[in-house]
Amino acid sequence: MRAGPLIRVILVALLLAAAATAVAIFVPWLPDQASEEAGRTDFVFWFVTAICIGIFAIVAAISVYSFVKFRVRPDDDSDGPPVHGHTGIEIVWTVVPLILVVAMLVVSSVALARNDRVPADHLRVEVLGQQFAWVFAYPEEGMEVGKHKLACIDRETRLIADRCKTSPNLRLPVGRSTRLYLTAREVIHSFFVPEFRLKQDAVPGMTTAITITPTKRGDYPVICTELCGLGHALMRSRAIVTSAAEFERWRRSPSGENGDTSP
Amino acid sequence: MAPGWLRAAWMTALFFGIGFGLVAGIRAFAGWDPAIDWEPIITVAALTMAPIGFLSGLGAFDYWLGWAFGAPTRPDDHSGHGARSWSDYFRINTDHKVIGIQYVTTTIVFFLVGGMLAMLVRAELARPEANFVDPQTYNELFTAHAALMIFLFVIPAFAGLANYVLPIMIGAPDMAFPRLNALSYWLLPIAGIMMLASFFFPGFGAGWTNYAPLAVEQPFGNVFFSMAVQWAGASSIATALNFLVTIITMRAPGMTFWRMPLLVWANFTTSLLVVIATPFIAGSQFFVMFDKVMHTNFFDFAEGGYPLGYQHIFWFYSHPAVYIMMLPGFGIASEVISAMSRKPIFGYRLMALSLMAILILGFSVWAHHMFVAGMAPWLRVPMMVTTLLIAVPTGIKVFSWLATTWEGRINFATPMLWAVGFVSMFVIGGLSGIFLGAVPIVIHTSDTYFVVAHIHYVLLGGSLFTIFAGIYYWFPKMTGRMYNETLGKVHFWLSFLAFNATFFPMHIIGVQGMPRRVYTYDPQFGNWNLFITISSFVLGASFIIFVYNMIVSWRSGKPAPSNPWRALTLEWQVSSPPPLFNFDEIPQVVGNPYEYGVPGARHAILSGERAPTGEAETVQR
Ligand SMILES: [Cu+2]
Ligand SMILES: [Cu+2]
Numbered sequence: 001m002r003a004g005p006l007i008r009v010i011l012v013a014l015l016l017a018a019a020a021t022a023v024a025i026f027v028p029w030l031p032d033q034a035s036e037e038a039g040r041t042d043f044v045f046w047f048v049t050a051i052c053i054g055i056f057a058i059v060a061a062i063s064v065y066s067f068v069k070f071r072v073r074p075d076d077d078s079d080g081p082p083v084h085g086h087t088g089i090e091i092v093w094t095v096v097p098l099i100l101v102v103a104m105l106v107v108s109s110v111a112l113a114r115n116d117r118v119p120a121d122h123l124r125v126e127v128l129g130q131q132f133a134w135v136f137a138y139p140e141e142g143m144e145v146g147k148h149k150l151a152c153i154d155r156e157t158r159l160i161a162d163r164c165k166t167s168p169n170l171r172l173p174v175g176r177s178t179r180l181y182l183t184a185r186e187v188i189h190s191f192f193v194p195e196f197r198l199k200q201d202a203v204p205g206m207t208t209a210i211t212i213t214p215t216k217r218g219d220y221p222v223i224c225t226e227l228c229g230l231g232h233a234l235m236r237s238r239a240i241v242t243s244a245a246e247f248e249r250w251r252r253s254p255s256g257e258n259g260d261t262s263p
Numbered sequence: 264m265a266p267g268w269l270r271a272a273w274m275t276a277l278f279f280g281i282g283f284g285l286v287a288g289i290r291a292f293a294g295w296d297p298a299i300d301w302e303p304i305i306t307v308a309a310l311t312m313a314p315i316g317f318l319s320g321l322g323a324f325d326y327w328l329g330w331a332f333g334a335p336t337r338p339d340d341h342s343g344h345g346a347r348s349w350s351d352y353f354r355i356n357t358d359h360k361v362i363g364i365q366y367v368t369t370t371i372v373f374f375l376v377g378g379m380l381a382m383l384v385r386a387e388l389a390r391p392e393a394n395f396v397d398p399q400t401y402n403e404l405f406t407a408h409a410a411l412m413i414f415l416f417v418i419p420a421f422a423g424l425a426n427y428v429l430p431i432m433i434g435a436p437d438m439a440f441p442r443l444n445a446l447s448y449w450l451l452p453i454a455g456i457m458m459l460a461s462f463f464f465p466g467f468g469a470g471w472t473n474y475a476p477l478a479v480e481q482p483f484g485n486v487f488f489s490m491a492v493q494w495a496g497a498s499s500i501a502t503a504l505n506f507l508v509t510i511i512t513m514r515a516p517g518m519t520f521w522r523m524p525l526l527v528w529a530n531f532t533t534s535l536l537v538v539i540a541t542p543f544i545a546g547s548q549f550f551v552m553f554d555k556v557m558h559t560n561f562f563d564f565a566e567g568g569y570p571l572g573y574q575h576i577f578w579f580y581s582h583p584a585v586y587i588m589m590l591p592g593f594g595i596a597s598e599v600i601s602a603m604s605r606k607p608i609f610g611y612r613l614m615a616l617s618l619m620a621i622l623i624l625g626f627s628v629w630a631h632h633m634f635v636a637g638m639a640p641w642l643r644v645p646m647m648v649t650t651l652l653i654a655v656p657t658g659i660k661v662f663s664w665l666a667t668t669w670e671g672r673i674n675f676a677t678p679m680l681w682a683v684g685f686v687s688m689f690v691i692g693g694l695s696g697i698f699l700g701a702v703p704i705v706i707h708t709s710d711t712y713f714v715v716a717h718i719h720y721v722l723l724g725g726s727l728f729t730i731f732a733g734i735y736y737w738f739p740k741m742t743g744r745m746y747n748e749t750l751g752k753v754h755f756w757l758s759f760l761a762f763n764a765t766f767f768p769m770h771i772i773g774v775q776g777m778p779r780r781v782y783t784y785d786p787q788f789g790n791w792n793l794f795i796t797i798s799s800f801v802l803g804a805s806f807i808i809f810v811y812n813m814i815v816s817w818r819s820g821k822p823a824p825s826n827p828w829r830a831l832t833l834e835w836q837v838s839s840p841p842p843l844f845n846f847d848e849i850p851q852v853v854g855n856p857y858e859y860g861v862p863g864a865r866h867a868i869l870s871g872e873r874a875p876t877g878e879a880e881t882v883q884r
Contacts, residue, residue, distance in 0.1 A: 029774045030774060031775055040703060041706065044701055045698075048697055052697060052698075056694060059662075059690050060687070060690070062665050063668075066671075066673075067673065070668060070670055070673050071673050072672040078672060079859040079860030080606035080670055080671035080860055081670055082606070082607055082858065082859065082860035082861040082864075083606065083666075083670070084607050084611065086609075089666070090613055093659060094655060097654060097658045101651045104651060108647060108703055108704075111703040112644070187477040188570060192776070197703075197706065198706060200637070200706075201635050203636070205569075205570065206564075223778050224778070225709070226710060227402070227469065227470050227474070229477060229480070230398040232781060233398070233778075233780075234783070
């Protein structure tokens with residue numbers, strides 16, 4: 001590549017990168033960020049986005065330049081120069097993507113490991129997915145955790161122990177990590193709160209788990225994201241994040257009369 | 264009685280009767296009540312026996328059965344070879360060129376049906392509320408859409424195009440097993456009709472992924488999918504074996520592996536993928552069907568079954584299936600881009616090797632579909648590593664295609680528009696794939712519209728665009744007539760713009776948190792969905808232009824020369840359409856297939872030509 005085309009390709013690339021960056025910034029992509037985990041996920045998201053914008057700009061610039069510049073003129077029957085390859089360039093476009101891939105792998109793995117940590121003083125909530133509603137169960141202090149990592153829900157009978165407070169909405173205290181243990185009654189469901197950037201399937205006969213550390217008080221949608229039958233689209237609930245004191249008040253109130261329908 | 268449609272009709276009925284008698288007889292004998300239970304009868308008699316009767320009636324097994332029973336047979340019996348009239352396309356035909364056209368036209372019919380289903384899905388989604396179909400019908404619409412597009416369009420359409428051109432490209436008179444080839448084709452309509460028939464027996468509404476236990480809980484119609492996959496899968500496997508043997512044993516003298524066109528390389532790797540992976544989806548659907556019909560408990564957790572087991576088996580096929588649906592398109596793109604740029608493929612060997620790298624890596628990434636499924640958490644990291652590593656060989660291919668166009672003499676005829684359209688859309692699909700490979704991000708994006716956007720950039724902007732590139736590129740060869748160039752370009756630009764308007768916004772609503780496979784959704788996504796629906800209708804309408812162009816051009820297009828693109832590969836060195844056995848005499852291959860611009864270079868010498876004398880020769884045009 002001579003200097004002329006190189007400069008022009010770079011100019012086109014910068015233009016395209018600017019356009020793509022504008023799309024990334026001005027389109028409201030990610031929903032509100034309401035958990036510590038979301039912060040780490042968003043960092044990976046923007047890290048990967050930046051790399052992708054770079055790759056996109058370079059590839060698109062070369063394409064645009066080539067497609068415009070090297071169009072055949074009418075009645076030109078000649079062939080292009082018989083270039084069969086270029087070992088140097090081929091090594092570059094093997095090794096550079098490899099380095100970028102490794103960078104993305106490292107960033108992703110670190111974020112994943114941090115998001116998977118289970119702090120010692122976490123709150124425990126058990127989740128039962130069923131057609132077509134969620135049940136959130138809060139074990140009493142000191143309740144024994146059974147062999148399936150569950151204290152409230154019996155995985156075989158799928159009954160919920162009386163001593164557990166249950167709620168159709170997920171109630172969480174702000175600023176404290178909660179470990180969610182999920183299982184399902186008949187088919188697979190998936191627990192998803194976009195503002196927490198967290199999703200986990202609830203599988204019948206299994207116990208799966210995620211950690212949520214809410215950072216913002218509020219009322220967020222809980223969405224089922226695994227096709228679970230006719231009511232799948234309607235299988236929604238709410239995640240209500242309150243102050244620790246308010247959460248404790250709610251938790252001590254008896255099930256069923258605790259204002260679950262109001263925020 | 265002679266093989267044909269009449270015999271097929273009564274043999275279908277006869278075999279249905281045998282299946283009926285078998286089930287009813289066994290049930291009566293065992294004292295089960297009722298003896299005539301329609302669910303097992305349909306499973307055995309209609310979905311298993313009747314197709315065998317149909318194929319026997321058409322004559323798919325006549326030669327083999329005759330041989331087995333000692334009737335006189337001739338291995339080189341060509342009585343069913345070639346097409347002299349249109350009716351020869353509606354019988355068992357052993358000519359790979361006829362079979363190729365049978366494949367392509369049949370798959371386009373299923374593409375149009377699948378597209379129609381997508382239009383209905385989009386109509387329901389135009390507004391946030393539930394509008395005009397009930398939830399079960401909605402689930403069946405998107406399920407059948409995906410199943411038809413994957414199993415009866417993309418995979419067999421590639422098999423059909425390759426069926427036509429691959430034997431000619433390697434200088435062979437036909438495929439290695441012409442009778443098996445005929446059988447492979449006739450399995451397809453059976454699978455397609457079975458999938459569509461599921462609408463009359465509701466129940467095929469668990470998504471094309473058909474996850475257990477939901478699939479087992481579905482109404483009876485789900486069995487139609489499980490069996491249709493068996494017939495389509497058998498077709499795929501038979502064709503892949505045929506390609507492998509053809510490529511390995513029937514290359515013309517001088518056609519070494521390193522002289523094969525990249526389309527042949529692509530189908531070689533694809534066939535390996537098909538042969539190794541397809542039995543897994545067959546297994547997954549058998550197990551689901553057994554759970555459903557016979558109350559086995561492979562996936563019934565209450566009886567010790569393992570629901571995630573289904574997903575592991577399913578994706579062990581269905582991830583490689585992504586490459587089964589991509590690699591042949593890579594091959595087509597390589598042929599078109601090189602010929603239309605008048606330049607050799609840049610980095611030919613690395614192009615072939617990266618296909619092999621994708622083949623191997625492709626088998627080690629299946630669980631990236633299960634990052635939130637609840638599998639062993641540690642497994643997510645190695646799966647992420649292999650998944651992102653595939654970006655490297657894929658990137659090599661994209662860069663090499665672009666380098667091939669660099670300083671070329673690019674002719675933007677319709678096939679080239681589709682080929683470069685594919686490259687650019689595939690770049691976007693590849694980049695969005697990274698967001699579905701990096702675990703922290705995919706925990707947020709999985710099962711949202713982001714995934715829907717990604718698969719359509721890869722399978723529509725990718726596979727479909729290369730299928731169109733292939734159809735337009737080889738249309739003159741297949742039909743002996745030119746298509747209408749203006750209509751071809753209008754088709755491309757309309758599809759290209761409408762495609763992006765339809766699917767790009769899905770990235771946005773996906774990241775914002777709209778789940779997939781829902782008929783009603785949060786009103787905040789209403790405006791985007793309305794826009795997407797309108798765009799999708801334009802996209803759907805653009806294919807009317809394609810169908811019109813194909814039909815009219817086939818009937819009355821201007822006669823095509825043998826080599827309208829001045830390409831060097833062998834299929835362009837014979838007449839359009841080629842003679843009955845492709846070559847008067849097997850050609851002698853003497854060089855590489857993409858030597859554009861190399862003075863005196865030859866790919867092959869055909870009979871009747873003098874041997875090259877070196878520098879005096881010019882590139883064959
Ligand atoms: Cu659901
Ligand atoms: Cu995959």
